[in-house]
Amino acid sequence: MGLTKSDLFSTEQNELALVAKAFAHPARVAIIHFLLKTNACVNGDLVQELGLAQPTVSQHLRELKDIGIIQGTIEGPRVSYCINPVKWNEIKVMFNDIFDQFKDPSLGSCC
Amino acid sequence: MGLTKSDLFSTEQNELALVAKAFAHPARVAIIHFLLKTNACVNGDLVQELGLAQPTVSQHLRELKDIGIIQGTIEGPRVSYCINPVKWNEIKVMFNDIFDQFKDPSLGSCC
DNA sequence: TATTCTAATCGTAATATTGCAATGAAACAT
């Protein structure tokens, strides 16, 4: 069906799934990488960097913005995007919460 | 088009995107949560837990298995799934690598 | 062997995602 049954799951589970989607496409990972490296950039730079058409890049940027992981400000005819520090930290905490929940059962593990 | 242009991106970017997909659906997050909590379980338990049909759960399990984040062993008529400790650690490192690449520009940030 | 139980697979329908050409909007320059 392609329709996720969000109501079956907890708010945390839905939220994590949403945030994970930011990283779930290589183009968006590449955008995040680039933003981390340059600490601010514009759409045009990314079109060069990624090799995707301008509307495609713009769309990925909007998704990242909707998720909240990046933010943008208008600079004359350009737009500057950068990582949202607060959200970034929230996401980091969310993932580390999960990662740390796993206790390696070194004493006779499961399967 | 719906066709990801993987060849435009680096191996790391594609790999991270692939792994992120494990977390990019609330049902899979719920499965991971459950596996973390119980440290091993079977498909049937998950059908109860998730409220999704058995084939749907089975499909999500296979995706998680394909990604490598979980592993399963046959136990009579049942299958026991659990977290793959090695892969789990790899994924943890991958995400933390990215998370730690961000230096908060507290001194006059970007946008 | 026949039955039963559990989970995987197949087939299919519906929705989501990815990508781009064309177009639009906003700021700036001439």
Added chain:
DNA sequence: ATGTTTCATTGCAATATTACGATTAGAATA
């Protein structure tokens, strides 16, 4: 004002994902 530059939006085609009913495969048991 007209053109230019930069990015967003629209509209559409193609592929991917999600979900489930029906069926199949495999193991345990009667």
